[in-house]
Amino acid sequence: MRTQAAVSHGPDTAFTIEDVEISDPRPDEILVRLTATGICHTDLATKAALPTGVPAVFGHEGAGVVESAGADVSGVKPGDRVVLSYNSCGICARCATGRRSYCERFEALNAAGRRPDGSATLTGRDGDEWSSFFGQSSFARHAIATRENVVVPEDADLLTAAPMGCGFQTGAGSVVNVLRPGPDSSLVVFGTGGVGMAAIMAAAALGVGTVVAVGLSPQRLTLAAEVGATHTLDGAVEDVVGRIRDLTSGGATHAFDTTGVPSVVRDAALALAPLGSLALVALGTAEVSVDIRDLIGHGKTIRGTIEGDANPRDLIPRLLDWHTPGTRASPCSSSR
Template sequence: MRVTAAVLDRPGEPLALRDVELGPPRPDEVLVRLSAVGICATDLEFATFFEAPAVLGHEGAGIVERVGDRVTSVAPGDHVALSFTSCGRCRPCLTGSPGYCLRFDALNFSGRRPDGTSAVSLGGTEINAHFLGQSAFADHVVAPERAVVPIGKDADLTLAGPFGCGFQTGAGGVLNVLRPSPGSSIAIFGAGSVGIASVLAAALSGCTTVAVVDLNAERLATAESLGATHGVTGGEGAAEELRSIAPDGFDFVLETTGRADVLRTGVEALAPLGRCGVIGVGPSAEMSFDWRSVLNGRTITGIIGGGAIPQVFVPELLRLHAAGRFPVHEIVERFPFERIGDAVDAAKSGTVGKAVLTF
C-alpha cells in the first residue's frame, strides 16, 4: 500500500515527506494505522548518522488494521502503542528484561527484519525501516507483535505514543530500576521528556528530595511545577549546589543528557553506596571516573527502555495518567505530521517538552 513517510534522505538533512510503499504484515506482524507519533531525542541523534534513505520514529500509537496469521495478542480495531522489539527467546527476554535482549541492536537498529528485508520501499527499492520495532514517522507501520502494546480504548491516542519510549524510559528508570524507597533523595540530570517522566516517578515513589539539573530555565520551572523540590542550573556551579542540597550525597542519580562530564558530576554527587542510572545517549562515546569515586560502593548501571516489559509497564503508566498521578500531558505539544520540520526544530531547541505529530 502507498503511505506517507518522513524519509531521512541523507544523514544530517531535514526529513522529507514522501510516498513510500509499505508491504503487507508477515505472519508475526501487525499493520497499524497511526494516530500520532512522538519525537524522541534518539530519533534526532540517529538522524545524524543512520544509513539512509531510512524512516525513523519510534513513539507511534494508533489502531490495528490487519494482523498476520500467527498474531494472537491484538485484532483489527484494537488501540495500541508501539515500543521497542526483542527476540522473546534469549535469556534476558525469558527472564523479563526484553530491553537487554541479546539481539536488541540487530532487531531495533539494523533498519531491516532479521531476514534482511524491509517492509518499506522507495522508488522500488527497499530502504531502512523497522527502527525500534516500528519506523513510525509514517501514517501506517508494520510492526512485529512483540513491539505492539494493546491499550484501552479510553487512552488518548495522540498522547499514548511517547509512553512506548520517552515516558516509559524516564519513569521505568526510577520505578523499575533504581526503585527508591520513600524518603530517598534523587538528582535527575536533564529535564527533557525522559527527565520529567522520572521526576514524576520519583514523586510517586515518595522521594523527599528531587533535584533536577538542566541548562534550560523554562524546563527547570516545569520540573519544579511537577514535583521537583530543587531546580539546579547545569554547568560549573551545579556540583556545589547539589552538595548544598544533599551534603552527604544523593541516594540516587539519573543521567539523561548523554554527556560524560554531566555523568561524572552525577556520580560524584552520589552518597557512598548510591546508585546512578545512565539513560542518555548523545555527544559522548565514553565515560570516565576518578578511581575513588566508584570504589566507595557506588553503582553505575545503564538502562534501556526503562528496564520495562512494555506490555506490562505502558498500561500501568497509562492507568497512573488516567488517575491524574502521571500528568505527562503537561509537557506535550501537538503538531500536524506535515509540520514535522517545525516539530523537530522545537524538540531540538527545547521549546517543547515532548513534540507529538498527529495524522
C-alpha cells in the same frame, strides 16, 4: 498498499513526505494505521549516522489503530488501539526472564533497517527503504509491527500514549525498575528534556521525598517543579556538587543522567551519598572519567540501562494509569 512516510535521504537533508509501498503483514506481523508518533533524540542520532543517499524512515514512538493482523498473531485484532515500542524476540534467555530490553537479538530487531530476514517493509521511489526501525518506523501513516512490540492499553488517548513507547518509558523505567528510590530517598535528575521529566514524574508518583532537577533552561526547570521536582538547580552554577550535597543533606541516594556529557556524569557520581547509585541512559561521548577512589571508598554504583529495563507491556499501562487525573501520580497530569 500505498501509504505515505517522512523519508530521510541523508544526515543533512530535511524529511520529505513521500508516497511509499508498505508490504502486507506476514503471519506474525501487524499493520497499524498511525494516529500519533513521538520524536526521540535516537531518531535524529540515527539519521545523522546513515550515509547520504540511503532513503530511511525512522520513528519508534508510534501509536495507532490495528488495520490487520497476521494469522499467527494472538491478543490483537483489527480496531484495537495500540502503542508501539521497541522490538524483542520474546524467546531468548533474557526475554524469558523479563529483560526484554537486553534481548539477544536487540540490534537485529531494532536497528538493522530491515526485517531479520533482510527484507524491507517499505519501498520508495528508489527501491527498498531503510525501515523496521525499532520494529515499526512510525514516521509514516502506516507501520508494520509484531506482537512482541505492540501494547494494547485500555481506553488510551493515543496522542498522550505515543511518546511512552520510548522516551517516557526510558525515564520513568530507570526510576521504577533500576534506581527504585523510596519515600526517604533523594534523587537528582541531570537534564530536563523528555526523559528527565519522565524520571521526575515517576519519582513523584513513587512519593520520593527529595527530587532535584538539574538543567540549563529556566523554563524547563520551572516545568520540572510543576511536575514533581522539590528543588531545581541551574547546572551552570559553580560547585554543582556542593549545591546538591546541601540540598540532599550530604549527598543524593540516587542520581540519573540523561545528558551523556562527561563532566556531568562525573559530577553526578561525586554528588552521591555513600552507597548511592547512578543510572546512565544517554549515548554521548564514549568515554567518561570518574573518581575511582570515590566509588570504591564510598561503595557507589554506576550502571547503564536500555529503555529503563522496562517490559513495555508492564510499564506503559502503568504510566497511562499514573497519568489519569486523581491518581497518586497527579503531577503527571501536568506533562506537556
